[in-house]
Amino acid sequence: MLVRDLSEEALLRRIVPVLPRGRLTLIAAGDDAAVVNAPDGRVVVTTDVLVENQHFRRDWSSGMDVGRRAAVQNLADIAAMGARPTALVVALVMPGDLPVDWAVGVAEGLAAACGPLGVGVVGGDLSGGPLVVVSVTAHGDLEGAAPVRRSGARAGDVVAHAGVRGWSAAGLDLLLAGRGHLDDELVAAYLRPTSPLDAGPAAARAGATAMIDVSDGLLRDAGRVGRASGVVIDLDRAEDAFGDDLDRLADAAGVLGKLARSWVLGGGEDHGLLATFPPDAVLPEPFRVVGHVRPVPHGGRPGVLVAGAVPDVAPGWDHFGG
């Protein structure tokens, strides 16, 4: 059955029952708007959109994959502020010839990512259109903590990372080369990324001075923290800081003739968390030290370096090129 075979209300009757209510939800989907508790008195808000053929392909990703990814990339942005996710809403644009099961799969993917965390999927909007667009807005609660911004890193802090590095880019390159069957785990890291969400609020409690969701590549996102903070984020040599990732990606890199280092330093969409901490902080799991914050050298600029030098790999993803 296709989306065009159902009325909007019939489609909603298939989708809405799949959605988790969430532990802080007062009024869920079905009215003009949802109402969600905001116990902290401040609400954290972020939005991210996935566009068919731009961010995903339907021959690679199921509806459930896309729903899960749309949720995780937004929840990671909430965690990167040091907040705990509470609820999300979704706008779903669909062509009339989309199978209804695919649309319901998006809801199931959102539910799979949100339900176990007590996060509600509390509202949405459906529209026709020539291709699938999934636009999610996520919300979080700071639980009394100060939000962790990109701009708070100070010279002398340690730089730490939680999550995988380069796996998603490696999985994408395998798929692009038609070799996805070689490594299911890397392909899954691209199609169904996970994020160490608990590490976000834990980092805030441990005194993190700055934090960012690594969605556009480690170098590019570290550079953002450096520029926002007016410091240099000096990552350790990839062989020292990310030896396990380099080992893990070596086979795929060999098959494709790529450099594992480029995936680790430049690859996007891993949705790990990069944070800076005072040197005496006790890092929460699974953060580990991957570099140090340096003052901007005389005549230099804020940004990112690797072992004190300008990195020699492409800095990551820009959505419009240029």
Next chain:
Amino acid sequence: MLVRDLSEEALLRRIVPVLPRGRLTLIAAGDDAAVVNAPDGRVVVTTDVLVENQHFRRDWSSGMDVGRRAAVQNLADIAAMGARPTALVVALVMPGDLPVDWAVGVAEGLAAACGPLGVGVVGGDLSGGPLVVVSVTAHGDLEGAAPVRRSGARAGDVVAHAGVRGWSAAGLDLLLAGRGHLDDELVAAYLRPTSPLDAGPAAARAGATAMIDVSDGLLRDAGRVGRASGVVIDLDRAEDAFGDDLDRLADAAGVLGKLARSWVLGGGEDHGLLATFPPDAVLPEPFRVVGHVRPVPHGGRPGVLVAGAVPDVAPGWDHFGG
């Protein structure tokens, strides 16, 4: 200059300065997520998407029109819960050959709708895609009031409406017939709708028992209130309740060979507010009585009637047909 001529960061440097910060915003666009005060301790959330060629045409609407409309239709949903809007975020999908000025226009339209209200535009996401999609999520604060749901109408209540009725549908039909030049005000009601946003919180304070944003037509949305509340929303005869709108639309209806009654009762996207109040309530401006809430008659069903009878015009808009 076209969108594809700029990097994402260069495009953001054009767009972000246009956006209003908002009176309750703690952290605006530029970090992983925004932080907005939620003084009530609950946050109201709604999302609505506009898709090119589905909801708007670029030969009719400027970027500013589309931005303004995207904001207003979301703010109206916040008001319909009895809440005051506080902040919104926007995901903007754009083809590479979109003029940069059009994209900046969207931001200007959002700003025009939000800025004067103290509503912030606090975050967003940009993506490439084959056509323009504007997905907005809006937030509101209940200021201590109970949210006004669709389900609270009680037999004996009065039915009241604030806003225009049928003007947007008339404007759209004029445009579709190539006769938009005949009535700028009706065309503007379609391209740049307004909503009596202050009337939402005012209705909550005045004891409104149910409320809905009239986006899919008066009959369809009144029917939703009736079904959610288990009552009949019995609208007065259009000639009695909406005589001013019928007069206003008579010329356009005559030119196009349409019925003004169909626009008033079935036309969508006016973004007025339909509410029910206890019979002794003092209605806040600009609400006026347009009907009464009746018990479901023996053998009947909850929903909508006009002067006690099943309405004889199409009930309004369904996004997928069927």
